[in-house]
Amino acid sequence: MIRVKHFTVGTSEAALEYLDQDINKWLEKNNVVDVKHVVQTYGQAPRGMSGHHEDSLFIQVWYVVPDSAE
Numbered sequence: 001m002i003r004v005k006h007f008t009v010g011t012s013e014a015a016l017e018y019l020d021q022d023i024n025k026w027l028e029k030n031n032v033v034d035v036k037h038v039v040q041t042y043g044q045a046p047r048g049m050s051g052h053h054e055d056s057l058f059i060q061v062w063y064v065v066p067d068s069a070e
């Protein structure tokens with residue numbers, strides 16, 4: 001079965017480093033070893049408590065559900 005996981009982050013260097021860590025932890029935690037497709041989209045979205053639009057990166061990771069998770 002193929003599923004998708006979305007990640008959203010700002011575009012600062014620190015935010016991108018956090019994104020790397022977040023995706024890697026998620027892959028490890030869920031035993032994902034078969035990523036089928038990754039989509040990256042750049043745009044603006046309301047972020048934080050103020051709701052001001054800021055540059056954002058949206059990531060979709062399409063993956064096969066590991067047998068142990070079904």
